[in-house]
Amino acid sequence: MLIRRPDVILPSEITDASLFHGRRDWIRNASAMGLIAGLPVLSACSVEAQGMKLAGVKPNPQYVLPDEKINKAEDFKNYCNFYEFGTDKSEPPVLAKALKTRPWTITIEGEVNKPKVFDIDELYKLAPLEERVYRFRCVEAWSMVVPWVGFSLAELIKRVEPRGNAKYVEFVTLADKAIMPGLRSSVLDWPYVEGLRMDEAMHPLTLLTLGAYGEMLPNQNGAPVRMVVPWKYGFKSGKSIVKIRFVEKEPRTAWVKSGPSEYGFYSNVNPNVDHARWSQATERRLGEFGKRRSLMFNGYGEQVASMYAGMDLKKFI
Numbered sequence: 001m002l003i004r005r006p007d008v009i010l011p012s013e014i015t016d017a018s019l020f021h022g023r024r025d026w027i028r029n030a031s032a033m034g035l036i037a038g039l040p041v042l043s044a045c046s047v048e049a050q051g052m053k054l055a056g057v058k059p060n061p062q063y064v065l066p067d068e069k070i071n072k073a074e075d076f077k078n079y080c081n082f083y084e085f086g087t088d089k090s091e092p093p094v095l096a097k098a099l100k101t102r103p104w105t106i107t108i109e110g111e112v113n114k115p116k117v118f119d120i121d122e123l124y125k126l127a128p129l130e131e132r133v134y135r136f137r138c139v140e141a142w143s144m145v146v147p148w149v150g151f152s153l154a155e156l157i158k159r160v161e162p163r164g165n166a167k168y169v170e171f172v173t174l175a176d177k178a179i180m181p182g183l184r185s186s187v188l189d190w191p192y193v194e195g196l197r198m199d200e201a202m203h204p205l206t207l208l209t210l211g212a213y214g215e216m217l218p219n220q221n222g223a224p225v226r227m228v229v230p231w232k233y234g235f236k237s238g239k240s241i242v243k244i245r246f247v248e249k250e251p252r253t254a255w256v257k258s259g260p261s262e263y264g265f266y267s268n269v270n271p272n273v274d275h276a277r278w279s280q281a282t283e284r285r286l287g288e289f290g291k292r293r294s295l296m297f298n299g300y301g302e303q304v305a306s307m308y309a310g311m312d313l314k315k316f317i
């Protein structure tokens with residue numbers, strides 16, 4: 001017998017959409033009135049998106065890294081940088097449980113002919129979901145190999161029709177004081193903002209990411225939607241995005257604002273240029289002992305180096 005599987009199972013399809021949102025509203029209103037405040041059964045009523053299996057995801061054979069070992073999902077979930085939930089690696093896995101990823105909208109605005117507010121569940125249907133195994137390199141000189149799920153950001157960009165003066169793309173991520181204790185710290189100027197030049201944003205490697213390890217993104221890894229830009233340091237990959245703006249001028253990103261001498265807009269992985277605090281010549285792969293040599297553009301030079309032809313990469317860090 002042929003069983004037709006839906007391409008993607010969305011939380012909003014598990015129950016009917018109005019019921020799904022309606023039920024959340026009911027929970028919100030009821031807790032606002034103090035009716036069910038503090039009742040542990042509350043979480044049992046809500047539809048939990050993180051960890052939900054994504055069906056119909058096709059591995060993209062162009063991005064498989066046969067010579068690399070994929071990191072354990074446990075490494076990925078438990079060793080996190082998500083400063084809104086605390087600067088200690090162990091804090092986001094616990095504190096990001098408070099993140100509510102439904103309902104969620106992502107606003108596309110600025111220099112585009114077709115600005116749009118996407119409901120997160122619409123985004124899953126925008127383009128076929130692919131699994132892509134990428135190297136991921138943090139500026140703190142650790143790295144992982146992760147099977148991400150998503151599609152090229154270019155798929156979304158094409159649909160909103162950027163105008164000729166859209167030279168950069170800015171990513172704005174969630175800043176909600178009610179659930180993010182890290183916002184009380186002044187280590188960064190919130191919200192966490194990142195950006196790419198238009199050609200970088202359109203590059204097929206640049207992944208609008210909805211999942212990893214076959215599942216929806218864990219909250220601590222940037223649910224419900226984040227960027228992954230594999231030839232750049234990890235901090236370029238903003239988590240829990242709420243807005244994508246097309247702009248004429250180079251965005252002022254959170255890390256560049258925090259330390260303009262330590263962080264640059266481009267932040268391409270470059271073993272020849274050290275960070276003020278970390279040598280970039282080597283890195284530690286999570287789960288391995290010892291160090292391995294870091295690769296120019298994190299090993300993606302063949303695909304991306306031409307975008308930087310003629311640029312002094314010691315200057316444009």
Ligand SMILES: Nc1nc2c(c(=O)[nH]1)N[C@H]1C(S)=C(S)[C@@H](COP(=O)(O)O)O[C@H]1N2
Pocket residue numbers: 076079080081082083084137138139173174192220221222233234235236237238239240
């Ligand atoms: N909103 C937001 N996005 C963020 C960060 C953050 O603190 N806040 N940290 C960045 C850094 S420094 C890294 S290395 C990666 C870590 O992603 P991972 O925890 O999923 O491996 O997320 C990046 N995206």
Ligand SMILES: [Mo]
Pocket residue numbers: 081138139140233234235
């Ligand atoms: Mo990082």
